[in-house]
Amino acid sequence: MTSVAVVGAGGIGTVLAAAIADAGHEVVVCARSTPGPLILERGGTSTKLDVRVLTEPDGLSNVDWVLLCTKAHDTPAAAAWLERSCAAGTTVVVCQNGIGHADRIAGLTGPAQVLPALVYIAAERVAPGRVRHHRGARLVVPAGDAAARLAGLVPGLDITAEPDFRTASWRKLLTNVAANAVTALTARRMDVLGEPEIRELVTALLTEAVAVGRAVGADLGPADVAATVSFYDQLGPADGTSMLYDRLAGRPTEYELFNGAVTRLGRKHGVPTPANQAVYALLGAGEP
């Protein structure tokens, strides 16, 4: 039986742990504190996950797969779980938002292979140990052997093997620079993106991010602004974003990863980013 450790019992970790357990694999969920039984709500039903939950890294040994599902800024704090679980045959899937997944985890995975993953799943922690899966079951990963192995591991997920992963990472970043920032700053759900004035801000944030992405070599163009807006329109008005949930719960957000990255890279490459800079400053001022 294939062994899998899922680090982080939040929205994405719970959805992925359920999918892997459903595929018949042995799953251990690594949590910071005891969440009680893990419950996944989906389509009006609630299911208790058939997984083992650990709260101390000492109880963990080498596994075939690790799925890192913490927030990006909590990656260093997950070091002990990675140290215990990684061996030469392990593949670590970094299921986080942002760009530069491999850099973020560098030095923490020993001889294991690292596979960055762009997460197209919308999930919300609604109570400790209870997650609502709003929609989506897709991970985008760099094309190659590990992508094929991941698709074989979890047939219930849609695994897209992407030859131009840099561009794909920027396309995913686009989905976050506007929706996450605007929902967190307004404390509203996706319905807020329908407001005409907000729509203009969204276009400005995305247009700047496309220009910065192009400057760093991503194959983006003006059509990506429209494609991202249309992606937002396909989400439900009552969906939130991972950053909104953090803001409402008083937790640190990933604002450095989104508007922070666009602002810093814009400065470095001489691309003006006034809208992202303003949003970045406002988000930073609201951090706990």
Ligand SMILES: NC(=O)C1=CN([C@@H]2O[C@H](COP(=O)(O)OP(=O)(O)OC[C@H]3O[C@@H](n4cnc5c(N)ncnc54)[C@H](OP(=O)(O)O)[C@@H]3O)[C@@H](O)[C@H]2O)C=CC1
């Ligand atoms: N939620 C979503 O819809 C989407 C999220 N993403 C991305 O996926 C990643 C995960 O997000 P999400 O699931 O929403 O985050 P959550 O905040 O819901 O979950 C993260 C979990 O990681 C846990 N954690 C943090 N540090 C450690 C540690 N050292 N050891 C064990 N567990 C730890 C947290 O524990 P604690 O409970 O103690 O805080 C929490 O349970 C992020 O990069 C996010 O941007 C991408 C697409 C959509």
Ligand SMILES: CC(C)(CO)C(=O)C(=O)O
């Ligand atoms: C695309 C979006 C907004 C959907 O959940 C997301 O990635 C997030 O919530 O962080």
